[in-house]
Amino acid sequence: MNVQKIKQEITQMKTSLAFLEERLKEIQQNCDHHFAGDQYYEKCLKCNMVNVLYY
Ligand SMILES: [Zn+2]
Incomplete structure (x- = not known):
């Protein structure tokens, strides 16, 4: 797995995380x-x- 691919996956996960949180x-x-x-x-x-x- 190269750096570009990892960065791409991170971006995808962030997007899907934001979607799930929403x-x-x-x-x-x-x-x-x-x-x-x-x-x-x-x-x-x-x-x-x-x-x-x-509290
Ligand atoms: Zn409830």
């Missing part, structure tokens, strides 16, 4: 959350979104 954000925004957890931390069972309740 998708995830969209799903979490549209989720009717069902949170489970304790007094410090809760997590949605459907979309895995995390809320930290205690």
